[in-house]
Amino acid sequence: MSRRILHIISSPQGEASVSLKLGNAIIEKIKLKYPGSTVKERNLVTIPFPHLDDVQIGSWFTPAEHRSAGQVAAAKISEEAIAEMKEADIYVIGAPFYNFAIPSTLKAYLDHIARPGITFRYDENGKPEGFLKNKKAYIATASSGVYSEGEFQSFDFVSPYLKFLLGFLGITDVSIIRAEGLRIDGIKETAFEKGVESIVIS
Numbered sequence: 377m378s379r380r381i382l383h384i385i386s387s388p389q390g391e392a393s394v395s396l397k398l399g400n401a402i403i404e405k406i407k408l409k410y411p412g413s414t415v416k417e418r419n420l421v422t423i424p425f426p427h428l429d430d431v432q433i434g435s436w437f438t439p440a441e442h443r444s445a446g447q448v449a450a451a452k453i454s455e456e457a458i459a460e461m462k463e464a465d466i467y468v469i470g471a472p473f474y475n476f477a478i479p480s481t482l483k484a485y486l487d488h489i490a491r492p493g494i495t496f497r498y499d500e501n502g503k504p505e506g507f508l509k510n511k512k513a514y515i516a517t518a519s520s521g522v523y524s525e526g527e528f529q530s531f532d533f534v535s536p537y538l539k540f541l542l543g544f545l546g547i548t549d550v551s552i553i554r555a556e557g558l559r560i561d562g563i564k565e566t567a568f569e570k571g572v573e574s575i576v577i578s
Contacts, residue, residue: 383418386469386479436451458489467513490545505546519556535552
């Protein structure tokens with residue numbers, strides 16, 4: 377059965393981006409397993425999402441029929457992005473390390489996705505429930521150092537944050553695919569190939 381893939385790109389390095397190349401490798405393997413799968417690309421560099429402001433947040437908590445023209449335009453940005461997320465079966469999210477965390481472009485995008493009453497809610501006991509269920513996510517991350525193990529593992533704020541937030545939204549099947557040690561002699565020479573080899577499509 378074919379799959380609908382949403383490829384989210386956050387690296388500003390264009391075709392030179394390792395996280396982009398790794399994401400493309402993941403997509404190729406998905407297509408091999410699920411022939412006929414389609415890909416929709418969301419490039420957060422060429423079309424960045426605005427950081428949250430009072431107009432944006434106000435639009436979310438104002439009934440549609442009472443929104444100002446500015447609030448209508450602000451809400452549309454988020455609503456279109458959420459519709460893409462709901463439509464997709466698989467997410468391939470490019471998430472390079474930027475100062476040990478995700479790029480601000482990706483954070484701004486996720487801030488537009490995480491909306492109470494639309495992509496998550498709290499039940500009567502205060503327990504969160506995500507609405508983006510039965511989805512699969514692959515995180516394609518690239519880093520100069522090695523953060524999957526060893527003395528710098530605690531400095532990885534990319535994979536824990538993304539796994540937590542996606543899980544909060546209901547996306548609990550998350551695979552982290554790494555190309556790491558890209559600036560370390562003896563490791564960088566095969567870092568990308570090892571990342572590709574580690575891709576397992578479920």
